[in-house]
Amino acid sequence: MQRRYAVVALSVALMLAIGVSVVVKTSALRPATVRLLPNDAKVLARGETVYRNRCTACHGQQLEGQPEWRTRGADGLLPAPPHDETGHTWHHADDLLFRITKYGVGAAINDVTYKSSMPAFESTLSDDEIVAVLSWIKSTWPASVRAHNDEINAPTKP
Numbered sequence: 001m002q003r004r005y006a007v008v009a010l011s012v013a014l015m016l017a018i019g020v021s022v023v024v025k026t027s028a029l030r031p032a033t034v035r036l037l038p039n040d041a042k043v044l045a046r047g048e049t050v051y052r053n054r055c056t057a058c059h060g061q062q063l064e065g066q067p068e069w070r071t072r073g074a075d076g077l078l079p080a081p082p083h084d085e086t087g088h089t090w091h092h093a094d095d096l097l098f099r100i101t102k103y104g105v106g107a108a109i110n111d112v113t114y115k116s117s118m119p120a121f122e123s124t125l126s127d128d129e130i131v132a133v134l135s136w137i138k139s140t141w142p143a144s145v146r147a148h149n150d151e152i153n154a155p156t157k158p
């Protein structure tokens, strides 16, 4: 009888340990859900500076991206897409945009084998800077595109 209790106690302890390690692992990669702040002037000023310093080389001065951005190059990699309304950045929820920018595309889509020239900014931009630059990008979209993106961000109705 006592042995059975010991087995039960051990399996509960094991399940707890596995549960805790899963939580630790996911929270390391996934901070609390991020919401962008496209109406906050202070955040936008900071975001534009980050964009001009860190993103224009690939995504362009006018957020126009690189030519033929839908076609992979000889190296098998995609060129940088535009961040204006002609691209598909606005098709993604705030949280996914944050994870792409912080961890890189492969980690954000859970495919570590995915190769991309989009850098992960985890060690070179703070979370606030990432939120700021993405907020600034969002602030440049026409009202209808922003409204559409807000819908994508809206919590799913029960």
Ligand code: HEC
Pocket: 050, 051, 054, 055, 056, 057, 058, 059, 077, 078, 079, 080, 081, 087, 088, 089, 090, 092, 097, 100, 101, 105, 115, 116, 117, 118, 119, 121, 133, 134
């Ligand atoms: C060295 C070039 C390069 C730089 C610099 C760069 N990107 Fe990218 N970015 C890319 C490429 C290439 C892709 C397409 C990735 C893919 O799918 O392979 C991309 C994709 C993205 C996406 C996903 C867009 C979508 O529609 O799915 C986001 C968001 C993004 N970049 C944000 C940024 C931000 C913000 C910065 C500046 C802080 C930045 N990038 C700097 C090359 C770059």
